[in-house]
Every structure is written in structure tokens, then in C-alpha cells.
Amino acid sequence: MAAYPPLVVTDPTLAGRHLLALPAGVEPEEIEVLAASRFRNSRWEDARAAEAPARTGVLPAVTAAFGMRSVARRSARPSRVLRLARLSSLAGPYGIGAHDAIALGLPATTVMVWVLDAPRERGERPWPGGDRDGFKRAFPDGLPIREEERVLQWLVAAARRLGGSVRTQTGVVLTPDPDAATDLTVLTDRWLEPEHVLAVVQGVQPRAYLSVATPGTWSGPTVLAGRGSQGSVGGAREPGGAGLRAALEEHGVADADERRRLMAEADAYDQLMLADPPPAEAFGVLVDLGVDGMLAVEVAACEQLPPLMENLPWTKDGVVAYRVRWEPFEIEQIEREKPSLEHRVARSRSTPLIATVTKALQAVTGGEIADEADFLVDPADL
Helix, strand or coil, rough: CCCCCEEHHHHHHHHHEEEEEEECCCHHHHHHHHHHCCCCEECCCHHHHHCCCCCCCCCCCCCCCCCCCCCCCCCCCCEEECCCCCEEEEEEEEEECHHHHHHCCCCCCCCCCEECCCCCCCCCCCCCHHHHHHHHHHCCCECHHHHHHHHHHHHHHHHHHHHCCCCCCCCCCCCCCHHHHEEEEECCCCCCCHHHHHHHHCCCCCCCCCECCCCCCCCCCCCCCHCCCCCCEECCCCCCCCCHHHHHHHCCCCCCCHHHHHHHHHHHHHHHHHHCCCCCCCCCCCEEHHCCEEEEEEECCCCCCCCHHCHHHHHHHHCEEEEEEEEECCHHHHHHHCCCCCHHHHHHHHHHHHHHHHHHHHHCCCEEECCCCCCEEEEHHH
């Protein structure tokens, strides 16, 4: 690894900064790619930025991981400033020894530190509940909001992706578990019909089945709902919701013959849709994992692409997202910073299945693979 200027741990300004601490083996180019994956206008701002490959939205070397493996290694150089957002920038990298890392509360394996300069924007005190990233623990007096929240969420996501840690302004060190990010998404311009997706998933998970909505048996409101209701029956609340009868009397169709005509038209339309349903715009495939929960493949149009992909030629006419998700038996465990042993064991058994299904789908559809943080993943790394 190239040598970088040492971090001055006695600098009093560090107390007001968030720090991204990384282990050996991480290059600055990887930070640049992760920043461009989240922030549309990220860029180098120092005088040496001209030495970096110029780009307009994407890095010049685009592979399945958008340059994460193909960016050339560079010789030793001083630290630089990477602009993330309007008021936030990341300075680094700075070298640090094990002794100084421990003094800051960082893991002893830390060899590189980036310093985040961001506005201090805090909101309300955290509510009880899940705290997967540890923000509630780090900011008990008020959670970050607006730009500070966005850049800090990215900082934690980058630490999770690269096996690092984040030291917050409050002095709390967050070390996100890389294994907690299980879900993957295939982003492509190719639409597969439900039967085709099912066949692909069944090729690696034979127990997969289509998630089909159960036909409803609803035959309209009960005779005691709406105008037929007299407020309450036997002390029970009005069926169909309190106030429904009054709302119908004020805004509904008063003529009984007209209501029957409208109901007949609605029934005819329903029968037409059942006989010749429109093409599916979204669907799902499920795999029952028993005590480990469920594996779900959700297929729908992608409404928001990672910034790195927005200017690619094949994304102009729309992108389909094949989201491969794991749903544990105890869903609340996902939002815990330190989930139970049972959850972690089930996760360790389910993660390889997610990777296998994702690679099978990407082999058929092409496109790119993104993780939960919208960071692109090389299929060879799965």
C-alpha cells in the first residue's frame, strides 16, 4: 500500500469530525467509486485532481463492478479532498499506526483514516426500536438529519462494504457487520416473464414457487354497512367503518337504480379483467427456507438508479430490478445492531443462497448487480 501523510491525532479539530477508518488493502479509488455510487456530483477538489482520470458521471473504466477491479494503482501521493455534497467533503487518506488507532478507539487493524467535514444537523432524540447502524447509540441526544444524515449513512455503508469502522463526533465507534448486508439486486434492461424467472430460480432452488395473490371472495359490503346501517348493531361499531353511512348519505349516489347500474358496470369490468388480465408489471418468486425464513425475488421497474448508472446508454429506456431478499423468521432481528446467535446462523446459511440466485439471474438478464447500499458488485466476488 502506498504511504500517506500521518494523521495528527492531537489535532483538536478531529473532535468535531466523523472519521472513516479502514484496514489494509483499500485504495483511494475504491472510496471514489463508492462516493460516485451515492452522490451524483462527487469530485476531487484539490490541485492534484487533474492527475485522476476525468469522468462525467461514471469512471472511465467500466466493468461489472464499474472499475472496482480495473482502476490502475497509483504511486504514493499526498492526501486529497473528495467533495460529496454541497457542504460535505472527505479528506484523506491519512496513515495511522496501531497505537494511535487504539487511542482513538478504532480497531488496531486500522491503517488508513478519512476525515469527514460535514455540517452538524441534529433532530429529535431517537425513539425506541431497532438500531442496525448504531446511530441511536451514537447520538442519544438527537439523530443526524438532512445532509449530515445522508453523508453519515454513506460513511457507515462504506465501512460495511470495506470492513472498516466509523468514529462519530460523539466519540462512539461504529463497526458495521459486513455480513448484515445480505440482499442483492440485478439491474438490467431485460424483462423476464414470471414463468421464466421461476424456471431460473428453480434451477438453483427447486422449492421456488410464484407468489400469486389469492383470489378474493369479497362480494361487496354487508347489508348492515353504509345506508343499511343504523349506527350500531347490538352495541358493536358500525360495520365498514365508523362514519361510512353518514359519508354515503352526503356524497354517495342517492338513486337506487343508478347505484345498481354502477354496480353492474363494476362487476362487468371485474369479469373482463379476470378473463384477460393485463400483463404483470411486478411479481415475486418465493423460496421457503424453513426455520431460516424466506428467500424472495421481487421483480419490478427500478424507479431510482445508482448515479453511476444513470448515463449509461442501456438505462435510458428504463431498468428492471430483480431484488433478491432474505426475510428471517424473526424479522425484527434485521434492525438490531447485534442480532441473536440464531439469526446470525440462519443468515450465514441464507447468504450463499442469495448469491447463487442473484448470479443465476444476472447470467440470464445481464446488467449490473448492486448491494443494499446501491454499491455495485462484481459477480466474481459473490
